[in-house]
Amino acid sequence: MNELDHLSQVSCANCGTAMQGEFCHHCGQSIHSVLKPVHHMVEDTMDMVLHVDGRIVHTLPPLLVKPGFLTLEYFSGRRMRYIAPFRLMFVLALLAFFVCHLALDGDDVPRDAVVLSTPFDQAGSAQEVQQLLDRRVAAIGAQRQKAGSNAVALAALGAQEARVRTEAADRLAELAHEGKQATASTGTTHSHVNLVRADGATSFFSGEWDAKAHPVQIGWLPGFVNRRLTAALEHMHANVAALADDGEASLATRERLVGQLFSSLPQVLFLMLPLFALLLKVLYVFRRRLYMEHLIVALHSHAFLFLALLLAVLLALLEGWLATIATCAAGPVHLLEWALAIWVPIYLLLMQKRIYRQGWPMTIVKYLVVGWCYLWLLTFALVLSAALTLSH
Template sequence: MNELTEAGKLYCANCTTPLEGEFCHHCGQSVHSVLKPVHHMLEDGMDMFLHVDGRILHTLPPLLAKPGFLTLEYFAGRRQRYVAPFRVMFVLCLMAFFAAHLAVGERPMVFGDDAVQVDVDAFKQARTPAEVDQALQRELAHLQPVRNLPAVGKMAASDIQEAERKLRKAAAKRRAELGDTSIVLLGPATAGTSGANRPGAAHRPDDPIKLLAQKPVQIRWLPDFINQRLTRAAKRLSDNLDALDSGGERAADAQERLISQLFSALPQTMLLLLPLFALLLKVVYLFRRRLYMEHLIVALHSHAFLFLSLLLVVVLTALKGWLQPHAAWLAQGLGWVRLALLVWMPVYLLLMQKRVYRQGWPMTIFKYLLVGYCYSFLLGMVLAAGFVWTLAH
């Protein structure tokens, strides 16, 4: 008669707990040894990569196309097949800002490609040289709002000068078409230049930043080391603004350095906004009796979607610009896809808020607008603070 022999019991090498599987249920240590041949290590690494990749494939499509799905799955306890909310948000945040930084290029624009718009066709309707000069005055006046913005006008100075050059060239061409050979157009002084391009603007005696940098900061209720750091920050802020105002290679180097520092500070800025956004949701939905952690998960998935959308918008914009000279019809199609994605972003957030918190449409829309307004204000404040912090370093 055959007899069954019981196999020997295995014990955890770390805590000596009897094992019931490949992992110790007491301390979590694996039964497999780390001392193994190299080809086994490669196999384990490939398995881990494929496992993570599988979770990404289960996470990104619903994150982009199914508002609130991942959040509700997480609340229901079905979490293993998806990437954790903080991890997916953080990775997409880094990728989105990295792609945006690359898209900005060596000649960054603060407002984007359409920041400094000029209408070179404004002179076609002019019938006399005087009308050409009047049209030039009007177009140059349109550049003033950008030029007068603090710090931003300095960073966009090269773009403003390029726009002004195009306007003067178009005006000169129209005057030549009208038969006027005495091309005496308005110079920078009579065109109303001010701010970053006015001589000595950065050295005005009443400049508050200059006055702050000339003497040490002394706030009585702050420790001395903080006052010293504030003094150094004010000095660096003044130096950076002077570099941006100087023009030439020095201004280009300062602009590139500041843009790089700004993009490196944006991920930390967004991490600061996450708990504030979750707290805002907690206040708005105070009577829904949800934990703060639940609102934080909503905030993580919302921001992960926004960063994924931003990444796709940057990629579509780059592809559109690359394809425009070669396949204009395909570039136009990518433009429509980008527009659809931009429209989908606010709609997605509204549907997500409706599905997660399960309130009627009137109350959902009201709270959606309230949260959006408050969050936009917080975002503007934090980004402004981050911009000033970048100038001070």
């Protein structure tokens, strides 16, 4: 078998045209052979999906500090030095949501931050359970004051407090089931149960709804769509009922739903891109730009947002870590977080001004309109993501 991975091959193996480089100018086939070792195939696959090469050095810095630069370069035809817009946004979105998921995961909460960690299983009465609960909640409150405005640390401590209250409720249920509480203290026990459980936490699916007895029947929809809607509502009913309960089942359901939410968010946000590009097309209809140009603007702007989100989460994690070992070093990191938060809206405004080249008054008006509409689109995307998560 003749090898096709040498430039000495004078003719294209596909169409027979004389080769003038590594690709045939007639049919486009590469001169390189597809018969390669497995490790070369793995390298080619990783390069195709992530494309992490020298171009990332020329792409990320201007994406972060030069509003509109990559988009204008792309429009000018200078594209080889930079990562393609869709691939750039796709990789940054995956990284951002992955890091957010890790940061907000309840298992990553610094449990050693709580001063008193006596297991509730050692409590022999409801009063002891409540005393331990009060002290642990107070310790978490002290950690909240140290965390300041660190959103990631506050969310993690909130998840930890919810888990502590769930453990206390489980221990109270065990004590009641084992009959270790005296009849005289039964009323007090119920009051303690109300303290550790959320008051009035009821599901909007609560009732005797049954998917088989009351399936979804919408006349103008096909039968398979009605069946899918019925199954989705049944899953929502089960998930919401599991979340309303206490114990390990509720915690496991919450962790599963959070994982599914972060898995569905990128897909839903990708669906927003064509709508966002259409919005730009409508607002700049007299600029006579193609829809594809607006789509590239949307890709680069979302890539910047995902990069900013990734940096914000990493800075928040760094601040939380520095706060435990060197409080003075956490201050500059907190300033960087504020600088990044201020830079995001300024960046998007400058990007819109440099790309569409309109006057400042018209640019600001359209910027506000785009921001208002995008806020509603984002709300719709989050609601849709939550609904898809609960329906699985």
